Amino acid sequence: MAKAGTRQLGMRGALASLRDRLFQGYNMRDVRFGWLLVLPVTLWFGALIVYPLLYAFRTSFTNLHILYPDTTRYVALENYWEILSADDYFRISMRNTFIYAFISVALEMVISLGIALLLNESFKGRGIVRSLLLLPWAIPSVVNAMMWKWILHPDFGALNGIFYELGLIGIDNRINFVASAPRAIGICILASVWKAAPFSTLILLAGLQTVPLELYDAAKVDGCGVWGRFRNVTLPYLRPSLLIALVLGTQGGILIFDIIYIMTGGGPGGATEMIAYFIYLQGFQALRMGYACALSYMLGIVITIIAAIYFKLLYTEELM
């Protein structure tokens, strides 16, 4: 009946009935006020996030080069085809990023879980130690990278100094940490884990506080050991926090830029060239903006897939 009615009233009538259905049960004054309040931020997002993304999508089908804007033309899927079939550097930087992100996120999780469990115990000065966790999080990422570059300096660095004092190396064979590929990736991991792990620790500590203490006693009565209590009591309650720490850590790991820009510059020989840095080089050094836009859409697809996998693996009802 309703369908027949809309057909009779025509286009305008259909819209009116759609509007009625949409706003059914809503107070129109409230709705207008609510929309008014989100209007400024919506315009902001629209102009500076959504519009640029759409613009990038269009640009990714052109060969826009910032120095030769006159030669810009539509190239259909050429950029994407080049990325997938011909660009060795893309493949290498993707591989580097995955190696780096996997190791650093794994280390981050182990370290932050360890520290969180430790700081969940009671001891004197716990509050102070917990607030000191904010130190690595608060310092600028540029300073973090510079600090590690200085600590790992091949001639005057503190790490070489410690190795020397421990008698591990002589004064003449100080280690050059950026000279070999594994070491260069290692120092990037070291620097990023130092900054990111305390932050995940805070998230996990908050998760640990949601565990009801009675359950530990109950588990003890049921004959659970330390590991059993961790597996059956702590871990289920920690799941949401773990998922958040994991998602944030992975995102930060895949998008690593500052540390690479300052500590290694992608070297030695492209060993630490990660995907965000590679896109930056394509866009702002080679000035191939069209190609860089296509690259960032590929990166977006990869991130979406990873996020989907995480949610599939770890999502539970009580999370939201």
Next chain:
Amino acid sequence: MAEIAERRRKRIRWGRISRQILIYVLVIVVLVYIIAPFLWLTISALMPRTELLNFPPHWIPEGLTTDNFKHLFIEPPPEKVYRFHIQITKKPEEYIHGLKNSVITAFSVTILALFFGSLGAYSLARIRWPGKHLYILALIAMRMIPGIGTVIPSYIIFARLHLIDTLLLLVILETAYLLPFSMFILYGVFQAIPVEIEDAALIDGCSRLQTMYRIIWPLATPGLVAAGTFGFLGSWNSFFTPLIFTHMRAKTFPVMIAELVTMWDADYTAVAATGVFASILPVVLALLFQRYIVQGLTTGAVKG
């Protein structure tokens, strides 16, 4: 019997004490891990250049000096560092200019993100309107968008508008990138405030707007402080956005720090001094508002 029980009690007590000792040892290890790198940077910043470039390092410096900081802002250093005939030592005017840019940007971004963010967050937390859930989902999605993806098209767009290298552009961009996060924190904060207080005010004849700034904002102060600190730190520490969108006039302090290093080497006295200097404000803010931050972080993060 009594003897066995006594021995057992002793063993338990010893177990407890050794467990306690183990905890303290591990805590010290964690403390060293967290503090030592930054402590070393601070010590390095207080060393004269001649002492800094030594191997093995002088763990406890013989001469402490504040000259490195003086050479940043008051008088130029006597010796300049060159790499391939390019001077990488900067003049005090440059540092002061960069610092001014950083301060202006960080304050503007914080205020804009707080103001518009809390308006939007209030609407999301309290007012019923169709499409709200979709909006929240879009907000979460926006937090996941990689910066590099929006930065390249934005550069093309704003180069056409001749806005590159202006503080105005830097401020509106940083605000846009921070808003999803601050809105999310504030959304959680507003949701945690009981609706009853507000309803009472509404019945007493307050308008929606009045309840917002008379009731909600005062009650949400901790949350606003947390979101404000996040905004300030996010903008003050930001490197990627100013690196791309500023060249000379609007260059910020972190970008200047990054310029002290070339691929091969760096001016390490200046690196240490600028690094410590740039960290003071965020570290003090973080420690000052730590309770609010951890609260805001967990409501914002756990909901996200």
